[in-house]
Amino acid sequence: MILITGASGNYGKSTIDFLLEKGVPSTQIKALVRDESKASHLKSKGLELRFGDYDNYEQLVEAFAGIDKLLLISGSDPFNRAKQHENVINAAKEAGVQHVIYTSFERSNETESSPIWFIASSHIATEKLLISSGLKYTIFRNNLYLDILPWFFGDNVLETGIFLPAGDTKAALTLRDDMAEATANVLLSEGHEDKVYAFSNTENVNIQEIAKDLSEVVGKNIPYISPSVEVFTETLTKAQVPNEFIQMFASFTSAIKEGEFEVSTTDLETLLGRKPTTAKEYLSSVYNA
Incomplete structure (x- = not known):
């Protein structure tokens, strides 16, 4: 029996869809949700809903009863996430879950000097706790989503160009649906116990190359400017972009x-059984229309 946490979110929904497409009966998939009103699409697919909040330990123990494999999709609250994940892992142990699969993230700097330490710290803590828990585990080091690019670029990118303090360093940006399909493949098969997998693209690209690809897709030159973080922050502040978005964009770029x-x-690529979607293929799917 498989349980998907965060089942009403994008990653959870996509993983469930891939499981169903690959022939898993809906009766073998349980969906953990907090709000039933946001899960009607899951019920329509024949899935049993289980209700649980990462902050409610007793509720999680009850929800995990009878589950063999549990997909822990990382919570969306970076400041409380470490404790929430601790609740999930401990509740899984108490409920008799055999195998926990966790969506962590790719990084090279595991110190407080990282510009995304506010994200990294809870993932690192969760990985350590899961590895030492005694449970069978699989950890996915998810790279930055390709899907985040339009959010970074803004609605007027085709008129204004790309303005981000990302320099010319490359990144293996990866489509979320590719990660979800690989996740489904792991859930469906054996031999993944106590493994850490890198979920990254096979190509590393920088924003300059992405700007060139986008230019080819839309048939016009899309310039890329990489300002300092200070100039970036000042410019977006003057444009009345909310500060929390400015800080998020600045940190990740x-x-x-x-x-x-x-x-x-x-x-x-190995877990998908094919090449992952390239940045240019993704940009074409979003901007070609």
Whole structure:
């Protein structure tokens, strides 16, 4: 029996869809949700809903009863996530879950000097706890999503160009659906116990190359400017972009510039059984229309 946490989110929904496409009966998949009103699409697929909040330990123990494999999709609250994940792992042990699969993330800097330490710290803590838990585990080191590029670029990118402090460092940006399909493949097969897999693209690209690809896709020159973080912050502040978004964009693009997401090896192609979607293929699917 498989349980997917965060089942109403993008990663969870996509993983469930791939499991169903690959022939897993809906009766063998349980979906953990917090809000039933956001899970009607899951019920329509024949899945049993189980209700649980990462902050509610007793609720999690009850929800995990009878589960063999549990996909722990990382929580969306970076400041409380370490404790929430600890609740999930401990509840899984108490409920008799055999194998926990966790969506962590790719990084090269595991110190507080990382520009994304606020994200990294909880993932690192969760990995350590899971490895020492006595449970069978599989950890996915997920690279930065290709899907985040339009968010970084803004709605007017085709008119204004790309303005990000990412420098010319490359990153193995990866489509979320490719990760979800590989996740489904791992859930469906054996031999993945106590493994750490790199979920990264087979190509590393920088934003300059992405700007060139986007230019070819839309048939016009899309310039790329890489300002300092200070100029970037000042410019977006004057444009009345909310500060929390500015800080998020600055942190992740600075991480790109520092090489946090550039990799030399990946397990994704092997686990997918095909080449991952390239940056240009993704840009074409989003901007070609």
